[in-house]
Amino acid sequence: MPKQMPCPDNCNILLIGGGGREHALAWKIAQSQKLGTLYASDCSNGGIAALATPCPEQWDASRVFYMSRWCDQHDIHLIVVGPEVPLTEGITDELTTETRLVFGPSREAARIEGDKSYAKELMRQASIPTADSRTFTNYDAARGYLLRGLDRDLENEFKQPLAKEVTEFIEWCSEVEKKEFVFSDELLDILIHREDPCVVKACGLAAGKGVIVCNTVGEALDAVTLIMKDKAFGDAGNAIIIEEMMIGNEVSVLALVDGGTIWVLDLCQDHKQVGEGDEGPNTGGMGAFCPAPLLDEEMLNYVEREILVPAVDAMRRDGIEYRGVLYAGIMLTSAGPKVLEFNCRFGDPETQPLMARLQGDIVDILWRTASGTLDGADLDFSDDVACCVVMCSEGYPNSYEKGKPITGIEQFQGQDNTMIFQAGTNCTSDNLVTSGGRVLGVTALASTVDEAREIANSACKKIHFDGAFWRSDIGCRKNKKSDSATSVSGD
Structure with missing residues (x-):
């Protein structure tokens, strides 16, 4: 210690x-x-x-x-x-x-992010609300689990007993024995398109992309194959979690923990999916804004009392003292807040709007957290809203080219309300070029999220590199309790 x-x-x-x-x-x-x-x-x-x-x-x-x-x-x-x-x-x-x-x-403490199966078990032992899930290390067992109850569903669909080959196929899925069957087009269509929403997650670290949201059995089967068989995320996919899909508004709850004291920072909301309107595959994060007005004081106290404190206490009972950032991705479901994931560090891009609004000496705050003396630190945030819009390379989150010259950043130096945080860049002797999928975090401060987003989007239009794209709708979600958004959190 x-x-x-x-x-x-x-x-x-x-x-x-x-x-x-x-x-x-x-x-x-x-x-x-x-x-x-x-x-x-x-x-x-x-x-x-x-x-x-x-x-x-x-x-x-x-x-x-x-x-x-x-x-x-x-x-x-x-x-x-x-x-x-x-x-x-x-x-x-x-x-x-x-x-x-x-x-x-x-x-040991960082396992709460590095091993999702460990995090799930910790939540179970500490009675922390989270999605129901199963963990698999065997490819065929995971596929069999997805096809559980298929015989009952198909009989209900056809209103008659199943054909022998379908029954045998289901038995094969359960027993993990290899057999070959021929299906009619109608049967195949039902097998692939049967609605059974779930989320498939690689248990290891996958740079924020190891979570696949699936609406049908076919999509889930494809996700299991992609992660476990095709090794899309390498060894991170040696084990997977299949969990129920949660519906609601998502919020990032980051807290500083010094082993005893837990200091919850202003709430953020990340936007994971690559496309406007939360469409397309997951990314490391396309933008975020802060503060996100999603929890009232009573509900925030509930999150601290029922989620953050039990997690820290559960690790302490195992002889693990947690010091650093504890980041809980929370889904606000109709049954109350539930944990999507835990991370062991500052979020990206949540850090950009947090730092833009943070008041007080960050070095003193970081030191106090690491030394176990966080109680009494001077920590506050400005009243402004910060919105970070991430400019990306063409092709992201899939393959993309590097080395594209970046121009236009210099005009924002010294501005109080606009900050350009570089991510996937490389500073050469001649110029600044792209080196990653997420290139810049264009962050703006204003009195409202709409104004901050407008300033950030305007700044994006003044910065250039070939193929640049960004989401112009960061902070546009209708974050009302009656509205819903599907769980899309990644690492």
Whole structure:
């Protein structure tokens, strides 16, 4: 357990990660009165490069000694970890010392994001409301589960006993024995298009894309094949979760946890799907706004009392002290709030509007969280609404080209109400070019979400790279209790 020690006045910080979330953190850290020198492990990002000194050592679980030695040589006091992968690999365990803190949970605590089956079991044991689900490590068993009860449904459809080959097919699905059958077109159509909404999730980390929403049995079967057989997400799909589809409004609840104190930040709403109106496949996030007026004080207290506190307490009972960000993706269903997923770090793109609105010294806040002294921190947010619109490369979230020159960013430097956070960019000797699917997080501040979105969309039109696209409807959802949206959360 790290010592409870005060934050030094000239705090040297190493930032791990090179995306839009990390640029937003670097931007806010650079404003701190407590900052000594800011170093960054990835300065290929042009925005981070303008704020930080490069660290030659990249995080690699096999090179812990070298990064630890570099931190010692440069008198690093605090390491701030953005992405989830280093946390699940144990960067906090390996680099925390008597004089150095790491902002982010331990390897064991980070399992709450890194292993969805572990998170589901933790929620079950702690009686945390979540979707009913089953976990599978066997491809055929998962397919058999999706086809459960098919004989009853088909008999109801045809109003007569099933043909022998269909009965045998269903038995094969249950017994996982390979047989071959010939189906009529009518039977095949029912097999594939029978409505049975569910969500199929890769249990491991899949960069926010390992969740597939399925409306029919056929779609679910295809999702299982894509994840488990085709290995679309690599080893992250060695195990999957099949869970009921939840309906309602989705909200991102991020809290700072110092092992005991839980400090809930202003609510955000992410927009996962690539297309306007929440159409198309999941992405890492196409935009977010904050604050999202989805929970009144009573319901927010319920989320803290029935979801966040039980999760932290359940880990503590297992000897795991949670320090860092605990991010709960919540679906506001007709039966009340239920957990879609837990993450062990700041969200991306939620961090961008959060940092744009955050008041107080971020270095002091991060230090207090890591040191177990969060109680009494100066943490507040501006009254403005922040809206982040993500500009993407053509083809995202599938394949896309890199190296497209980016122009127009410079006109927004120094503006109080518009911030351009770089994500998938690479700063070359000649210019700034695209290097990822999500390229820029164009973030605007205004008195209302509609005004902030209008400013952000207007800024997007003034920035150019070939094939750029974005969603112009961030924050346009009708977030009323009577309205509904399908569960689409990813990692």
